[in-house]
Amino acid sequence: xxxxxxxxxxxxxxxxxxxxxxxxxxxxxxxxxxxxxxxxxxxxxxxxxxxxxxxxxxxxxxxxxxxxxxxxxxxxxxxxxxxxxxxxxxxxxxxxxxxxxxxxxxxxxxxxxxxxxxxxxxxxxxxxxxxxxxxxxxxxxxxxxxxxxxxx
Numbered sequence: 001x002x003x004x005x006x007x008x009x010x011x012x013x014x015x016x017x018x019x020x021x022x023x024x025x026x027x028x029x030x031x032x033x034x035x036x037x038x039x040x041x042x043x044x045x046x047x048x049x050x051x052x053x054x055x056x057x058x059x060x061x062x063x064x065x066x067x068x069x070x071x072x073x074x075x076x077x078x079x080x081x082x083x084x085x086x087x088x089x090x091x092x093x094x095x096x097x098x099x100x101x102x103x104x105x106x107x108x109x110x111x112x113x114x115x116x117x118x119x120x121x122x123x124x125x126x127x128x129x130x131x132x133x134x135x136x137x138x139x140x141x142x143x144x145x146x147x148x149x150x151x152x
Contacts, residue, residue, distance in 0.1 A: 047099045052122045055149035056081040059096060060116035061088055066128045067116040073135060079149045086115065100124070121147030 060067025062085040104111040118125045134140035144150045
């Protein structure tokens with residue numbers, strides 16, 4: 001019988017800090033406190049590095065069917081894309097979209113990033129429609145080869 005390989009996406013854009021639990025039976029116990037990253041320069045550098053150092057990366061909402069279709073299409077071509085799943089929530093989505101827009105062209109850019117967003121070779125390729133259109137027209141494979149995602 002086949003066994004499924006566990007799937008793990010990139011960690012969400014959150015930091016975890018520990019805070020002491022006051023008034024608990026064990027005074028040394030701590031609890032994790034999540035803080036949503038709000039566009040600091042370190043966060044911008046982290047996302048920019050992920051985009052520039054990965055041949056194909058897909059930014060999608062967690063559990064989004066369109067992101068799943070993009071991933072399956074790329075896997076069908078023999079590409080194993082990095083998938084960054086954004087937690088469903090306006091704050092997370094807005095923070096990641098803003099960072100991706102900054103990467104695409106700076107603060108004065110008119111680029112609007114919507115999920116799923118596919119970056120190939122460090123540049124925004126588009127969303128589901130762009131990937132499917134390139135697949136149908138036969139332009140997707142050459143783009144993937146040029147980015148180093150395919151070795152055919």
